[in-house]
Amino acid sequence: EAGVAQSPRYKIIEKRQSVAFWCNPISGHATLYWYQQILGQGPKLLIQFQNNGVVDDSQLPKDRFSAERLKGVDSTLKIQPAKLEDSAVYLCASSSRTGANNSPLHFGNGTRLTVT
């Protein structure tokens, strides 16, 4: 079984620039998550999709962050404009069901963003 694919692995941008990350979940997984992990902290959920609908985006800074999952499969996360504090690893995860037992998250290897 292919895992969660993310790209790029690394990105360095200057503040106020824009950046986009891409994620392709495990085939058949309806639920997709974007997490932000700042060094020394646990992953923080930014947005959760169930198919192409948003389940939760309460912690997504909507003035600068946006995410979409138009066809219910792959997803993009965008930051525009970036700030220094956005430097973090952006992790995409997928699971087979929402809010049910037996549905652990499977993570991609993340995108490490550095904003200078």
Added chain:
Amino acid sequence: RKEVEQDPGPFNVPEGATVAFNCTYSNSASQSFFWYRQDCRKEPKLLMSVYSSGNEDGRFTAQLNRASQYISLLIRDSKLSDSATYLCVPTGGSYIPTFGRGTSLIVHP
């Protein structure tokens, strides 16, 4: 109270030691619980799932106490390769998977 609380450590133990971590959670509606392992600069990887009172997998034992709202992870006969950060994640129902900050374990020779 934070949704998920873990002692960040680090727990510094010699090889062969037994070590235990606790994780407390605030949402009593949580149904499923997972322990993830995260190596430095890597993504979290599932270590154990806990659906009822507990689970055991080799040297690893997870126990759930719903009344007190905590789960524990016990590692026996620690190996150098167990050095990592251990993250607990309560989830289930309408509860969004929320990670604690993790507990750092360092196993030394």
